[in-house]
Amino acid sequence: MLTPRRFLPSISSLLALEAVDRLGSASAAAEELSLTHSAVSRQLKVLEGQLGTTIVQxxxxxxxxxxxxxxxCRKVRKYLRDLAHASLELKANPTGGGLNLAILPAFGMHWLAPKLQDFARAHPEVTVNLSTRLAPFDFGQESFDAAIHFGGRDWQDVEYLPIREERVVPVCSPRLAPEPLGSAEDLLGLPLLQLETRPGAWEQWFAAHGVEGGSVTGMLVDQFATMTQAAVHEMGVALLPDYLAEVELERQTLVVPYGEASLVEGQYYLVWPSEAAVRPPLEKFTGWLRGIL
Structure with missing residues (x-):
């Protein structure tokens, strides 16, 4: 036994506690949990008796x-979330072997996802579950085995597997730039779309092309997918990864107004917590990934 049963409240009591904390009333919690008001109050009283302290005022x-x-309650909420996720994992893969991977949307969908069928064929016993995360997070507070990270080695307490460098290229609607521009500096006369997670991308690109001190103005977006559509609809010039731009360039919905794909600072990594034991599904995934790089 992990701990005396008297310290293990029922799921019903914990659900009532979490709902009351989040919603602020027993009535709202009762409606969400499909219980009566008195039933929620009773669960809270049972929990207070079990813990020997007042928990609600x-x-x-x-x-x-x-x-x-x-x-x-913050710890209980994480426990409930992890328990629900574990149940979904078991349902999705009753033979075991789930791998929970946090991905960056564009890279995950356009570079990684097309390759996962190869991993599935090599390791049918492993189910890869994908969720989006745009920035580093605390592995101790999330139920992920690993994550895709772009940038430097600035994620604390993780192991790194380099995946690939990145090249970016400026692209826009052909109606925004019917003819190629004469210089990189000419781009400053157009609206420049910016990504929230890469606030200095344009400044780095201009510096690499010998342009210093220019003012970068334009729409701010949170994902490459949104930026791509904004560029297609003539809202500005997007600085896109080459693997993402090539589809629209082939369709001729976007053109390159100046220059070509160029290397940027940072690269993509697979990261996982350094202090946690590496589970077999992650070990198989990292081995497969190393084999295709």
Whole structure:
């Protein structure tokens, strides 16, 4: 037994606690959980009796957890989320072998996803589950085995497997630039689309082409997919990875107004927590990935 049963509250009590904390009332929690108001109150009383302390206090018409109970609830919320995820994993792959991978949207969908069929054929016992994350996170607070990261080795407490460097190319609608521009500096006369997670991308590109001190103005977006569509619809010039730009260039919905694909700072990595034991599915995935690089 991991711990005495008296310290293991029921799922019903924990669900009631989490819902009351998030929604602020027993009535709202009861509606969400398909219970009566009295049933939610009873679950909270049972939990207080089991823990031997007050966990809920009334603030006007709202219920609020005590400071200590709020901290407890944050841990409970993670436990409930992990439990639900583990159940979904078991349902999706009853033979075991799930790999939870956090991906960057554009790279994950356009570079990694097309290659995963090869991994599936080599390791049919492993199910790869993909979720999007745009920035580094705490592996201790998330249920991921590994993640795709772009940039430098600036993610704390992880192991790194370099995947590939990145080349970017400026692209825009042919209606925005019917003829090739004469210089890199000419791009400053057009709206320049910017990515939230790469705020200095244009400045780096201009510096690499000998242009210093120019003012970069244009729409700010959060994903390459949005940036690509904005460029197609004449809203500005996008600085896209070559693997993402090539599809639209082939369709001629985008053109290169100046220059060619150029190497940028940073690269793509597979990262995973350095202190955690490497599970067999991750070991198989990293071995496969090394083999195709």
């Amino acid at each position: 009334r603030r006007g018409t709202r219920l609020q957890l005590t400071p200590a109970a709020e901290d407890y």
